[in-house]
Amino acid sequence: MTRTPVNVTVTGAAGQIGYALLFRIASGHLLGADVPVNLRLLEIPQGVKAAEGVAMELDDCAFPLLRDITITDQANVAFDGANVALLVGARPRTAGMERGDLLSANGGIFGPQGKAINDNAADDIKVLVVGNPANTNALIAQRNAPDVPAERFTAMTRLDHNRAVAQLAKKAGVTVEDVKKVTIWGNHSATQYPDLFHAEISGKAAFDAVGADQEWVENFFIPKVAKRGAEIIEVRGASSAASAANAAIDHVYTWVNGTPAGDWTSMGIVSDGSYGVPEGLISSFPVTTANGTFEIVQGLDLSEFDRKRIDASVGELAEERDAVQELGLI
Ligand SMILES: NC(=O)c1ccc[n+]([C@@H]2O[C@H](COP(=O)([O-])OP(=O)(O)OC[C@H]3O[C@@H](n4cnc5c(N)ncnc54)[C@H](O)[C@@H]3O)[C@@H](O)[C@H]2O)c1
């Protein structure tokens, strides 16, 4: 059966993550091995030539699922008919830049892109924001797209989720498939709360499987996951790219194809007020997915330890929201 190609828009296509991402999308890892794709690559004018070079390499792979590539510096063209949008391109923080400057510079990117999605994307559009500060950039895009259901805008915490799974598997001496129900709560930042207390390892409580070692949880596991991005930058000399691209693939694949039975994932999504997270903030939650939709896992008992850490990260998200509100970006 010939399937209609899915239109996948990638912004920042000529960047590091773009280079690690596009070949996997074109080879069927984003949506499935039987789903043809059209790629729409958005870059700033200075990035267009490099994106053309990447497109030449994509051609040279002769991917059977890749039908068409469009390269543009116009958001309205890039998001025309988009079914999936991966917003990777962002303004990085540079020396001397205050947080307000960073939020303002990114508002200038994610506001217009949100509007372009609103005006041009397909009715079933699904958006993943990767570019940092991911949660607040997603909020800016979402608020600038009033005609798109809010739940279609998500922010990436899957890299943090995967990092937590890997650390737990290492500590417990098991494979990553044995680790289930890990949660990243809050912001994709150093305040995030990687939660192992509701997780399972080989069918038993993860906390017990790591030796019920509270000291390890507080002083190794949580900071290791929360500060892994900074550690990669320090050791590699550049921010994570292949692992970030892999997490973006995982995020969308899971959203479209569902979470496996007995497990959940972490996604930054618009809060409905669950677990006391103020409605409207884009915060990471434990979610299950099925048929292209997701639901927050309900009914988890939160300890005082959990509550304190979730509140701290959500507090940071509320501050970022207030800052972009003051700047008139939402
Ligand atoms: N959420 C996460 O887990 C996570 C993980 C790693 C990196 N990141 C973030 O992802 C972003 C991209 O990282 P990278 O390593 O690919 O950076 P990069 O600098 O290599 O590439 C970014 C690309 O975006 C392009 N760009 C900038 N503004 C644009 C715009 N308005 N429209 C289209 N393209 C634009 C640039 O020209 C560049 O080619 C950064 O913000 C980084 O901090 C997020």
Ligand SMILES: O=C(O)C[C@H](O)C(=O)O
């Ligand atoms: O780009 C960064 O600041 C780090 C990145 O968000 C990561 O988690 O690896």
